[in-house]
Amino acid sequence: xxxxQAGLWEMVRQNLSTNASRTREVEEQAVTGLLVNRPxxxxxxxxxxxxxxxxxxxxxxYQQNASQAVAQLNQMDSELGRVHDALTRVRxxxxxxSGDVVSAEQRGYIALEVESLRTTVLQAANSNFAxxxxxxxxxxxxxxxxxxxxxxxxxxxxxxxxxxDTWVTTGLDGSSVFQGDVDVLGMLDGLVTALNADDTASVxxxxxxxxxxxxxxxxxxxxxxxxxxxxxxxTELAAALQSELGTRMDDLVAADPAETYMKLSELRQAYSTAxxxxxxxxxxxxxxxx
Amino acid sequence: MSLFGAxxxxxxxxxxxxxxxxxxxxxxxGARTPGFTRRSLRTQQMAPVQQGALFVGQGAYAAxxxxxxxxxxxxxxxxxxxxxxxxxxxxxxxxxxxxYFDATNTTGLGESLDLVFDAxxxxxxxxxxxxxxxxxxxxxxxxxxxxxxxADGLQDAMTGAEEELGASLDAVNxxxxxxxxLNAAIGHSGAASGPADLLDRRDQLLGELASSVGATxxxxxxxxxxxxxxxxxAAGLGDYRPLxxxxxxxxxxxxxxxxxxxxxxxxxxxxxxxxxxxxxRSRMSGWADDLDEFAFTVGSAFNTQNALGFDASGAAGSxxxxxxxxxxxxxxxxxxxxxxxxxxxxxxFAGAATARAGxxxxxxxxxxxxxxxxxxxxxxxxxxxxxxVADVGTAVAAADSxxxxxxxxxxxxxxxxxxxxxxxxxxxxxHLLEYQAAYRASAKVLSAADELxxxxxxxxx
Numbered sequence: 058x059x060x061x062q063a064g065l066w067e068m069v070r071q072n073l074s075t076n077a078s079r080t081r082e083v084e085e086q087a088v089t090g091l092l093v094n095r096p097x098x099x100x101x102x103x104x105x106x107x108x109x110x111x112x113x114x115x116x117x118x119y120q121q122n123a124s125q126a127v128a129q130l131n132q133m134d135s136e137l138g139r140v141h142d143a144l145t146r147v148r149x150x151x152x153x154x155s156g157d158v159v160s161a162e163q164r165g166y167i168a169l170e171v172e173s174l175r176t177t178v179l180q181a182a183n184s185n186f187a188x189x190x191x192x193x194x195x196x197x198x199x200x201x202x203x204x205x206x207x208x209x210x211x212x213x214x215x216x217x218x219x220x221x222d223t224w225v226t227t228g229l230d231g232s233s234v235f236q237g238d239v240d241v242l243g244m245l246d247g248l249v250t251a252l253n254a255d256d257t258a259s260v261x262x263x264x265x266x267x268x269x270x271x272x273x274x275x276x277x278x279x280x281x282x283x284x285x286x287x288x289x290x291x292t293e294l295a296a297a298l299q300s301e302l303g304t305r306m307d308d309l310v311a312a313d314p315a316e317t318y319m320k321l322s323e324l325r326q327a328y329s330t331a332x333x334x335x336x337x338x339x340x341x342x343x344x345x346x347x
Numbered sequence: 348m349s350l351f352g353a354x355x356x357x358x359x360x361x362x363x364x365x366x367x368x369x370x371x372x373x374x375x376x377g378a379r380t381p382g383f384t385r386r387s388l389r390t391q392q393m394a395p396v397q398q399g400a401l402f403v404g405q406g407a408y409a410a411x412x413x414x415x416x417x418x419x420x421x422x423x424x425x426x427x428x429x430x431x432x433x434x435x436x437x438x439x440x441x442x443x444x445x446x447y448f449d450a451t452n453t454t455g456l457g458e459s460l461d462l463v464f465d466a467x468x469x470x471x472x473x474x475x476x477x478x479x480x481x482x483x484x485x486x487x488x489x490x491x492x493x494x495x496x497x498a499d500g501l502q503d504a505m506t507g508a509e510e511e512l513g514a515s516l517d518a519v520n521x522x523x524x525x526x527x528x529l530n531a532a533i534g535h536s537g538a539a540s541g542p543a544d545l546l547d548r549r550d551q552l553l554g555e556l557a558s559s560v561g562a563t564x565x566x567x568x569x570x571x572x573x574x575x576x577x578x579x580x581a582a583g584l585g586d587y588r589p590l591x592x593x594x595x596x597x598x599x600x601x602x603x604x605x606x607x608x609x610x611x612x613x614x615x616x617x618x619x620x621x622x623x624x625x626x627x628r629s630r631m632s633g634w635a636d637d638l639d640e641f642a643f644t645v646g647s648a649f650n651t652q653n654a655l656g657f658d659a660s661g662a663a664g665s666x667x668x669x670x671x672x673x674x675x676x677x678x679x680x681x682x683x684x685x686x687x688x689x690x691x692x693x694x695x696f697a698g699a700a701t702a703r704a705g706x707x708x709x710x711x712x713x714x715x716x717x718x719x720x721x722x723x724x725x726x727x728x729x730x731x732x733x734x735x736v737a738d739v740g741t742a743v744a745a746a747d748s749x750x751x752x753x754x755x756x757x758x759x760x761x762x763x764x765x766x767x768x769x770x771x772x773x774x775x776x777x778h779l780l781e782y783q784a785a786y787r788a789s790a791k792v793l794s795a796a797d798e799l800x801x802x803x804x805x806x807x808x
Contacts, residue, residue: 061769063378064762071758095445096740097747103740107733111461118468125472189473195705198475215705217472218714227472228705343776 069335076331080324086312087321093310102309109309113302115221119295123219123288126227129186130285133229136181136191137278140241143174143181144274147245148267154252154260161255168252175245179206182235182242192231201231206242208232219291226284234277239269350803353796356406360789363390366409367782371775378770382551384414385770386543414543415768418566421550424760428554429561429619431753436623437630438750440508441743444631447500448736456638457732459493460645462486464717467710470696474707475659480691484683487649491668491681494642498678501635508628509592509600515621516590516602519559519576522552523587526574531585533570546570556581560590561618577616579604590621600628630742635678637735643677645728646670648716656695656709664695664709 085094093099093106153159154167182192183200193201194211201210210231216224235241244266251259370388377383389412393405449455466486470479529549536542549572556562556574562581565573574582581588581604588605590613595601602617602625603610614625646668653664669682687693698708716728723731 058763059766059769059771061378061765061771063769064765067761067765095743096448096736097442097445097743098740100737100740100744103737104730104733107457107729107736110458111729114458114461114465115468118465121469122472189705195703195707197705211703211705213703213706215474215707218468218711224471343773347776347780 069331073328073331073335076324076328080321080328083317083320083324087314087317090312090314091310092312099310106306106309109302109306113299113306116295116299116302119219119223120292120299122217123225123292123295126217126219126225126288127285127292129189129191129227130225130281130288132184132186133191134278134281134285136184137234137274137281140178140181141271141274141278143177144241144267144271147171147174147248148264148271151248151260151264151267155257155264164252164255164260168249171245171252172249175242175249178235178241178245179204182231189228192229192234194228194230194232197228202235202242206235206240206246208236219288220294223287223291225288225291226280229277229281234273237273239266239273241270241273244270350796350800352403352405354793354800356404357789357792357796359393359406359408360792361786363388363407363409364782364786364789367785368779370412371778371782374770374775374778375772378772378775380547382547382554383770384416384543384547384550384768386412386414389413412543414546417764417767420760420764420767422564424757424764425553425557425562425564427753427757427760428557429563429622431750431757432558432619433561433623433626434746434750434753436620437627438743438746440504440624440627441630441739441746443507444501444504444634445739445743447497448739456493456497456641456736457729459486459490460728460732463490464714467714467717470710471707471714473705474696474710475705477691480659480694480696483694484687484691487667488683488688491646491683494638494678494681498635498638498642498681501631501638502679505628505631505635508624508631512600512602512621512624512628513592515559515624516592519556519621520587520589522556522559523574523582523589526552526556526572526582527585527587530571530583534584557619559619560621576604577613577618579606579611579613599632600625634735634739636674637738638678639674639676641678641723641728641731641735642681643670643674644722644731646677646681648719648722648728649713652709652713652716653695655712657697657700658695659692659697661697661700663700665693667694 086092093102096103099106150167150171154164159167179202182202184191185197185200189197190199190201190210191197192210193199195213195215196209196211197215199209201208203209208231212230212232214226214230215228217227219225236243244263248260248263250256251263367388367390370386374385389410390407391410392407395402395404397403463483463486466479466483470476470483473479526549529545529552533542533545533549536545553562553564553572553574556576557564560576563575565575567573571584572582573580574587576590579588581590591603591605591610593601593603593610600614601612602614602621604613617625647670649668650666650670653667656664658664665686666684667687669680669684670677671680694710696708696710696713697703697706698712699706716722718727720726720730722728725731725734
């Protein structure tokens, strides 16, 4: 084949351009750390990459929601613990007040303590987490119980999404916790009245309701524990999934730093060589010798 | 032969050598001119004269200049130029809009929709929380502006393609007119091979026409080049049919060729850069339609679900997005309704008019739209967004790969053309030396004949 000077220069130009374009591609991969920098880099992978992206973003939300839910559930557990302790103390006082050795005056003092414990229960029932009333159901913006113990909250319970199909209850229906089988606050009011009236029979009879109340609170507390476990599991699952999704994403789109560096070195070397060839391309010509 | 005969033969030798040097100098100076074809001097012996029993030669003369070309290669080169130009134009145009569909960060179509659902998911923790609601509105606004930005980008690219089409057709018409004129000039020259410089210029124009509209050429025996565009004669002897650009009812560009007082639609057949622009514009238009459909369906689904719920004040939900009455233009006009932008409490998260603070019944229904596989033929909204981006990615990758393949083929053919028609300056230097020597030899013949004549004249004196 005949070779012409213009053809040689064209070849040098084309090779430099191809090399520069390839170097630019690999440089972009090195800078972004990604093999896929635009849809056309790997159209077949896009659907997978998209799904992974979406699922990874979801895990952030799940973890965030679960963490907030756990904080709320922990406080609910602690408030219910407070109620349980108060009711246990009331039960001790009732046992004490039921005996014949206790005078009417002493029953009056016990009534005062029971009244104070009722306040503790009411405070727990109206407790809130960062302004959210925990036992108001979905009506969490207002205190669910008034001083008389009337429930003004909602019977619907709020829930928060902590997984693709996992939801955690983040507030309880106060009427079911405090007014389920026994109206706890009403029962305490009755007990105070009976103590003040020195009505030993009624005081003794309240033991059954007290035991039921304790069971009622324990059940709610167990429910809170279950939800806390669900939220904890969801946090762990989301974190594990996020890490796995990250690895999967890396497998799909991340550029191997060592490989990218090697490629880049090779390309830069080739480019430098091509430049040297181009610079030395001014070979001798027959015209120089005539 | 007489001594006068030797003088005229020597003079012809000088003329041939001089013409050779002239051709060589043209080759050397034309070596870097695009479209220049290497020439060589064609010499021929003159008819001999009979003197008695002898046939006496009259020397040589310059019979013409030959251009080093390969007609078949020329036709292949024209075809390859058109195909390369069409594919590279398509690739360049499509790559230009690919950036709008960024799939690797949070500025893309699917990602911005993800963020809406993520904001809704976060709001389940506290549907009454004003900042959570504001985050949802913010994510929705960002989604709407992403959709609108892509739609605007596509529209700009389509407008750019149409403007480029118009400019390209103007240049094509100028080239067709010049080819027609050159055809006439070459025809008038009377030589089938034509004057080399006019032929070079015409070949260059034919290359440009191949590149811009995929024109093909038929070279007639008389040296005329008939130019065909999309199978129709576009330029012949002294006359040409102009190409024009118009718009059909759907607002799409129509490329036509003038014919019998009217025009003929060649949009589907035209090649080269114009064909690439038409194809690119058509692709972008398809994506714009898909995007409109996507925006309309997603926006309407949110509006419908929001209307089923109740806002923070217990009123029935209003439209979240302004999507218009139909899919047409929905993407470019997609915005979060002004009322919701101003007041995030209008998000109808509650399932009942009693509007309890933590009622997120309708919020959960809005969130469930994320997994609603009945929204699109491709399934969920996310899958539809993904399908649009994947379609763009596939089209750009295919156009890039086709463009590279066509460029490689064209490069091979150009190398082949260069090896036949290109100038090698070393070759020209040897020609120069050869003609220089021939010139000196002819001059020597003249000098010898002159000396002999002088001798004869002295004898007579």
